[in-house]
Amino acid sequence: MPYMKAIIAIGEGQVKIADDIPMPILGDYEALCKVHACGFCNGTDLQIIDGTLVNGFGGFPTVLGHEGAGEIVALGKRVRHIHIGDRYIHPNLHPNVGNGYSKTHGSMAQYGIINDDRSMLEDGFNAENLPFPRQHKFPSSIDYIDAGVLLSLAECHSAVVNFGVKPEMDILIYGAGPMGIALAMFCGFAGAHVTQIDGVSERLAYAKKVAKVEHTINFNEESVDSILNGICFDMVIDAVGLTTIIYEASNRLKPGGKVGSLGVLKKDDRLVNTALLKNNTSIHMLNFPYGEYAIMDKTIRLITDGTIQPEDFYSHIMPYTEIDKAIGLVRGKKVLKIILTFDD
Structure with missing residues (x-):
């Protein structure tokens, strides 16, 4: 079985880079996304690490991250509306990541999954049963680093x-x-x-x-x-x-x-x-967002027309291997926001 690296929280206040995370096995309607960048959420990610988050916590050890951005590199056999090279935010992982790991929410890994919701709906699946409904395509005019603050x-x-x-x-x-x-x-x-x-x-x-x-x-x-x-x-x-x-x-x-x-x-x-x-x-x-994906296209337009500059909302770009340093900077309020890069 091939493996990948990811940032995981292994217990309260403890984070490490794991290199034994099983690569996602694609379902028929799933596409493989190579993660290039992921924003570190000063609120949610830090609460997961500290063990203070209630909603959505998968349990230690867990793969962090919900602000990932990457490109599609492989397709499941029933994927029709996602294409190689497409860019997406919030690549995810299956709840049972494998090797004893959970995910909350799994974007701080070298690869993730994007689901072809449209094809599933066309083939008769119920909208309530879509596995990863909180994902969104973004244009190539927005680079992966900037996309780390899009969500x-x-x-x-x-x-x-x-x-x-x-x-x-x-x-x-x-x-x-x-x-x-x-x-x-x-x-x-x-x-x-x-x-x-x-x-x-x-x-x-x-x-x-x-x-x-x-x-x-x-x-x-x-x-x-x-x-x-x-x-x-x-x-x-x-x-x-x-x-x-x-x-x-x-x-x-x-x-x-x-x-x-x-x-x-x-x-x-x-x-x-x-x-x-x-x-x-x-x-x-509104401790957890509501309607953010419904308004995503309008937010993207504000970026592409120059009204919003994404770089105004992060101050540091760091490789994922420096996650301990990144967390220290966040705790000390020495940064506005950090974007982690996943290109070795």
């Missing part, structure tokens, strides 16, 4: 739609990581006025540059209460993932306002005490 951008784009951001809304965003900045950018595209809070001055300056954020607050250097001085917002979004932020966000809302929960809550911080929320407010939970 994150589409997730933030869809979040703005799902949260119901409207022109002239006053919005406060907690968190100026790659997702927070992308979220602020799409809020701006929707015509909203954005204030952003973070504890890293460089990230706040970057939010002003890239997302054209109107106001920023550094909670490590300024009193948020003093700066806002009673100002309330139509919507406050937690892009960090803490219930304490949800409570604080609620108390910064106008009557009838909405708290958007976008950051992924950890498994020991998932209960929201509604008694701590301001009266006449709503909470919209």
